Amino acid sequence: MTKMKKTSQICQSKLPDNTALKQQQLPAYRLQLSATGVLSGFFATGAFCLGVGIILILSAKSIKEIEIKYTKICANCAELREDAINFDKECTCSIPFYLSETMQGNVYLYYKLYGFYQNLYRYILSRSNSQLVGTDLKDVGNCAPFSKSHNGTPIAPCGAIANSIFNDTIILSYNLNSSIHMEVPMLRSGITWWTDKYVKFRNPSAINLSSAFTGTAKPPYWSKPVYELDLEDTENNGFLNDDFIVWMRTAAFPTFKKLYRRLNRVQYFIEGLPAGNYSFNITYNFPVTRFKGEKSVVLSTLTWSGGSSLFLGLTYTVTGAVTWLAAFSMMAIHLMLKEKRTLFIQR
Amino acid sequence: MDCSLVRTLVHRYCAGEENCVDSRTIYVGHREPPPGAEAYIPQRHPDNRIVSSKYTFWNFIPKNLFEQFRRIANFYFLIIFLVQLIIDTPTSPVTSGLPLFFVITVTAIKQGYEDWLRHKADNAMNQCPVHFIQHGKLVRKQSRKLRVGDIVMVKEDETFPCDLIFLSSSRGDGTCHVTTASLDGESSHKTHYAVQDTKGFHTEEDIDGLHATIECEQPQPDLYKFVGRINVYSDRNDPVVRPLGSENLLLRGATLKNTEKIFGVAIYTGMETKMALNYQSKSQKRSAVEKSMNVFLIVYLCILVSKALINTILKYVWQSEPFRDEPWYNHKTESERQRNLITLARPEGNAKCQIFVVLVMGRGNHAGLSQFLRAFTDFLAFMVLFNYIIPVSMYVTVEMQKFLGSYFITWDEDMFDEDTGEGPLVNTSDLNEELGQVEYVFTDKTGTLTENNMEFKECCIEGHVYVPHAVCNGQVLPNASGIDMIDSSPGAGAREREELFFRALCLCHTIQVKDDDDVDGPRKSPDSGKSCVYISSSPDEVALVEGIQRLGFTYLRLKENYMEILNRENGVERFELLEILSFDSVRRRMSVIVRSATGEIYLFCKGADSSIFPRVIEGKVDQIRSRVERNAVEGLRTLCVAYKRLIPEEYEGVCTLLQAAKVALQDREKKLAEAYEQIEKDLILLGATAVEDRLQEKAADTIEALQKAGIKVWVLTGDKMETAAATCYACKLFRRNTQLLELTTKKIEEQSLHDVLFELSKTVLRHSGSLTRDNFSGLSADMQDHGLIIDGAALSLIMKPREDGSCGNYRELFLEICRNCSAVLCCRMAPLQKAQIVKLIKLSKEHPITLAIGDGANDVSMILEAHVGIGVIGKEGRQAARNSDYAIPKFKHLKKMLLVHGHLYYIRISELVQYFFYKTLYDTAYLTLYNISFTSLPILLYSLMEQHVSIDTLRRDPSLYRDIAKNALLRWRVFIYWTFLGVFDALVFFFGAYFMFENTTVTSNGQIMTTNTHMIFGNWTFGTLVFTVMVFTVTLKLALDTHYWTWINHFVIWGSLLFYVVFSLLWGGIIWPFLSYQRMYFVFIQMLSSGPAWLVIILLITVSLLPDVLKKVLCRQLWPSATEKVQSTRVHGQSRLPELTLLACRRSSSPWATWPGPHAKQEPLSWPPLSSLPHSHSVPVPHGGTTGGQAISPDL
DSSP: OHHHHHHHHHHHHHSOOOOTTTTTOOOEEEOOOOHHHHHHHHHHHHHHHHHHHHHHHHHHHTOOEEEEEOTTTTHHHHHHHHSGGGGGSOOEEEEEEEEOSOEESOEEEEEEEESOOTTOHHHHHOOOHHHHTTSOTTOOTTOTTSSBOTTSOBBSSOSHHHHTOOOOEEEEEEESSSSOEEEOOEEOSSOSOHHIIIIIOOOOOSSSHHHHTTTOBOOTTOSSOGGGSOSSOGGGOGGGOHHHHHHHSOOSSSSEEEEEEEEOOOGGGGSEEOSEEEEEEEEOOOOOGGGTOEEEEEEEEOBTTBSSOSHHHHHHHHHHHHHHHHHHHHHHHHHHHHHHHHHHHHO | OHHHHHHHHHHHHTBTBTTSSSEEEEEGGGOOOOTTSOOOOOOOOOOSOOOOOSOOTTTHHHHHHHHHHTSHHHHHHHHHHHHHHHSOOSSOHHHHHHHHHHHHHHHHHHHHHHHHHHHHHHHHHHHSEEEEEETTEEEEEEGGGOOTTOEEEEETTOBOSSEEEEEEESSTTSEEEEEOHHHHSOOSEEEEEOOTTTTTOOSHHHHHTOOEEEEEEOOOSOTTOOOEEEEEOOTTSOOEEEEEOGGGEEOTTOEEESOSEEEEEEEEOGGGSHHHHHOOOOOOOOOHHHHHHHHHHHHHHHHHHHHHHHHHHHHHHHHTSHHHHSOTTSOOOHHHHHHHHSOOOOTTOOHHHHHHHHHHHTTOOOHHHHHHHHHHHHHHHHHHHHGGGSOHHHHHHHHHHHHHHHHHHHHOGGGOBTTTTBOOEESOGGGGGGGGSOOEEEEESTTTTEEEEEEEEEEEETTEEEOOOOOOTTOOOOTGGGOOBOSOOOOHHHHHHHHHHHHHHHHSSOOEEEOOTTSOGGGGOGGGGGGSEEEOSOHHHHHHHHHHHHTTOEEEEEETTEEEEEOTTSOEEEEEEEEEEEEETTTTEEEEEEEOTTSOEEEEEEEOHHHHGGGEEESOHHHHHHHHHHHHHTTOEEEEEEEEEEOHHHHHHHHHHHHHHHHOSSSHHHHHHHHHHHHSOSEEEEEEEEEEEEEOTTHHHHHHHHHHTTOEEEEEOSSOHHHHHHHHHHTTSSOTTOEEEEEOHHHHHHSOHHHHHHHHHHHHHHTHHHHHHHTTTOOOTTOOOEEEEEEHHHHHHHHSOOTTSOTHHHHHHHHHHHHTOSEEEEESOOHHHHHHHHHHHHTSTTOOOEEEEESSGGGHHHHHHSSEEEEEOOSSOSHHHHHSSEEESSTTHHHIIIIIIIHHHHHHHHHHHHHHHHTOOOOHHHHHHIIIIITHHHHHHHHHHOOSSOHHHHHHOGGGGGGGGGGGGGSHHHHHHHHHHHHHHHHHHHHHHHHHHHHSOOOOOTTTSOTTOOOOOOHHHHHHHHHHHHHHHHHHHHHHHOOEEEHHHHHHHHHHHHHHHHHHHHHHHSOOTTOSOOTTTTHHHHHHTOHHHHHHHHHHHHHHHHHHHHHHHHHHHHSOOHHHHHHHHHHHHHHSHHHHHHHHHHHHHSGGGGOOTHHHHHHHHHSOTTTHHHHHHHSOOSSSOSHHHHHHOTTO
16 A cells, blocks of 8 residues: 555656646647738738838939039049149049029938948958047057058057048039029038947047147048148047048948038028039049049938938839739639639539 | 687687687686696686776867767867967957857767766676675675686576576576566576586585586677587596586576576676677767758858858959059058068967968978968958858757757656656657658567567367456456357367366476465465466466466476376376477477376477477367467467377387487587477377467557558567567558568578569569559558568578678668568567668668667667667666667657657757758857847747647648658758748848948938938948848748747747847947947947838848748648648638548548649549548457547548
8 A cells, every 4th residue: 555655656756747838738829821811911011012112212203312423524633643642732623513403401412432442351440449439549459550650659540441531622602693602501510420429439638639639640641630620610620520430430332422511501592402503612632543433422312211212112112013913823823722622522 | 830829819809700719718716627628728808897988087078079079060160260260350269169169068068977877887887796706705796807717606686797607506406597688678587507517516615616617609699599518527537528508508687586596607708798799889879850960061061162262262353453452541561461472470470370370381481382371361261251151059059959859758748657657768869850750660579569468368179269257356267167168068078188288288388386485384275376476488388377277277386397287176186297398489389298197198289380280190270270360360379289199119219319419519409409300290289379468558559650650660579470470460560461471481491592582572563563652551451561571590691691792682682572561570580680670771772760669678789770769668677768769668659759759859950950051141249149149049949849730630640740751851952942042031131231222322311310310321230230130030930930839939039039129229329348349339229210221121021031931822822741731721620610621631641642733633533532441440459449540530
């Protein structure tokens, strides 16, 4: 008797728990791809894609965009910049153009580079973050070969990215008539990521910037030191210069666009850019022919859906169409099979 | 002379090979023989240590590391890691080093632990105390110190520490009883005999005085063969020479029973014992899935290498133009230029690199060489860059999946056996998915298919059938009523015959009666005869004698060569036992010669029908034969009984004949057999008996289900052919319409092996046309299926290489025959032969996955040999269970094991592997985390939880198993599909995002989001975007593939997406003080604040998932597999029950379910509806009822 008890106890202890998890019997929902479910799913996806696609196309169409490649237009300047010896010679170039329609709303001015590889591995790493947040100007870690000047003083900002900053000056002027040329007011602020401007880039603390940067040298290709980047706005100097910050955010592809200015909507330009004659006055500094690249200047409006390209909209539309096509053919197959099946049952 | 010396040396050093040295000589008790005895070459024998562990403390780390890096993947990752350490790459070595280190450590700990357990087991074995005689005294010593020639004393219930020659026992007659349960699986007691001249040595002092040498053959694995002789030197006389046979040999692993103690001399020790020789070393088993995983890995490696190669070439094409190689904005450093010129030394002066360069370049600074070296390092750098194509974490995940998944087997309540209180055990978790791949099942018979529990069913005397009432609780029924006369009552003559028959059964056996003297004294009183316990080497005999007891005749004991029988009138009859013509497998019968009290000499013979009938000259042969055949069909073990009366002159002749044969030194067995042959003839048939070996619960059901699942079941047994065949009938392995083909020694004696084989193959192949497709179904009544019976001797003939060298010939032919038989029965198999068979099939052309299941130690080698070894936790020790990969309590659990667990595991793991290859394609943290955390938990969970079809369905419908047979889900087609899907998705991700960035100004304008962000996305944003899309796609794809949504799945899939988002937010949202860079800072948040980015993400996910969904839906509609049909019928069945379920049943159970296209369209109409049902009813079913019918139509 006692033996029996004992064995049953042993049995119990060895008997696995009867829990749903252990017996693989957890309550579960079985995903069943029923015909109607799948078909309606497909149709819904298709409808959604088509809808979004059409909206995107429409919104992209409403965007006005003008792009002017000025490497060839300013061929003489380009030629001059071919040789690094002429670095101190100034070269300007004026590009007139006609805006047939008013660009309404916010207008943005971009520069665009072709064939400039900002995504080269060594290039991307060639910067010093501790310098850029203003903690240690002497830290030039990864910046070689742009880390120290000839006399051994550390370069600030060091590295290939900073050294190769886009240094053309683009000024848009509105030709109200043949005699009155007025400069279109542009804002040079608010073109960076907020976090970049207020967290990732900091000037070294000092009474004034120039004293803060004593003991450092300017990057070799720069004409001015970093604290004199913007002579008009003293706040926009040093590492906190907007153009500098924009440049420092490296692009993913060799062809890229970077925001340069945005329209200050005052006076004539309260509605945007009115139609009429304009011209870009460009101080041509940035050499591109040396790497067989090109540069252009872009004026564009924006909507919620981004830029002027139809690509996204088209892709959506095509995807939607394909989905519907698939759904229809599936429906056909399904109906065919169903007929066969009922026939079979009847027999 | 020199030659012979050299030869012995050579022989000695190739010990372990069969028959290297002809014999060994052993001095009993290490006493030198008297001078003048034959000189012999001293041999060295190993000590009695058993070693099963793989590593020692010292060699563990190097050996284990070596073992681990033999794995392609591990080696690959090691190389990648080293390359990362040496050269300058964009990714940090920690990224790939950490997971590798993790994997290696975990595996090493696991293996180390396992080996430690083995060490412990070995130590326990080697250190267990052994008594042996030294200088006339009993000494205790550790088992491992035992040497050849030591005299050992073994007590009752102890196991023999090594192979011993039985010198003497505490029993007066010099016998002892032994169970060899852990050796060959037979739990019955066997009698062994002490050497005639030494059986008088009962005390330690006596035995120490023994002066003898033993000559015997070198160790060989055959458990049942032993030849040797002993020279006993008594004072001054010539030595007495006695032959030694296997009856004198006590094997290591066997247990002494019913004998107080015995003395024996060690002849084979340690790894040379027959037990050790019968064990194969346990090698690492790898599953088919892992093999295909490795192959896929190699493919990916090739892709990787070519990718790196192409990239290196492209790099140089790129660099050939100087404006690209070094544009003005991106100067090289001084040292980099130098590197280009001379070495690849890095500016930091990486010491390792310098050394490497110096080593390689030491011979001279050829410019060409340096150029090449530079290219090579670039190549390596690309390799490292792209190495994420091969996921380290896959191995971790697979290991984890297997390890955790194996718990589901252990936890399974259905596989718990309440009688024994045992649940399933998982010894190796590596093979879970292999359970879903089995094509051949090799099963042991006794103890696995059957309960190993005999019961006397009926006897037939002269055509009259006697059935003892079902006697339970061991109560003896009153004599007369114990017999049921089925036929008319016999006359007086018949009555006499009847009694003779009972006497014959009472006498003709080798049963011992266990004397429990310490139990209550007057136990031997006639009326409590039942209480005596019979012990025999054959359970059949016990069953018979017990059965006869119920019919009125009780065998009491063997006392001083007189057998005592209690007859119906409670009178004791005494018969003098004159001779025992013992049982052997060739004759398949045994006889006794007894002298009755009246002085008449009888020979009683009992044996298989086929061996008795030809020797019978009188008796009602036809009636008995028909009865025997009927019984055999019902799966009973039948024996025939015959007798003859010997006149004293005849007996004299018999005696001399036997004596001559017994003392023969050479060919003793042959001579004995000849003598037996002469004696056992001209018999008078008395009757037949039928004994049932109860099948295990649901064994037939299980076998039927397995056969329906397309698995071929082979029975390998050491048992007699007839018995085995009967069991096969009982468990429905053979059906009534099965045409049996025999390939047995008997047949081969008639014709040559060659002829037999060709004839058989012709028979088989005649039907092969219809077989190839139908033989899987195993159900249709009109179908001709074949069963092959082969015995051990015939098998060894086939396996033996022929002299002319064309050894493969017969094997091929044999395999061909086997392949075309639906069932194969191999009987009279030695343990190693079982393994041989498994190996033969394993290595045949198709490389099928084999599974071996058995319970005894005799099955161990087979279990080790097969891809999957399953041990039945049976009565006969745990040898099999310990050596197996899985252990289950009963044979019936095999069904759930294979059909449910195997199936699910296979589906799970194949999905897992494919998925890993699929999801292979930035900031280092992300890269490391991608495979490890973002996407691996869901798949792991998936691989643990997925049930694409419910367990019930799987169990009911074995044919679903065929859907996954032959590694179907890991074929090249599927692999390529997944790879293409992966490539397609990668292209969509990259180029989709690329065009977005290229053409669309993917910026957000400040009016909608925050006021001052019309930012331009940089390269980091691009990466994040692609990565986000990837994580979502990959996870959603898994969600689409999941059929079984439990809350855990929901939690993990959505949870991991959430985790990704939260992680990204955190990673980018905070400036981490320990990171020197903050390049990911706010990237993710910025991205999410952009409208187009959202649109892009949604679009890309949709596009990349679309083709897969489309393919899935279309395939399901057009070419559904049986599994998918079942999935869908479950849905339909619930809504429109009556018609549809019938249809569904027929579709899924019929054999053409797996062949889509024309068959499926034409055949259903000509197929008789559920034709198999009546058939399975008509088969005589001793057990299990009409399970076949139920399995087909669960819903009816």
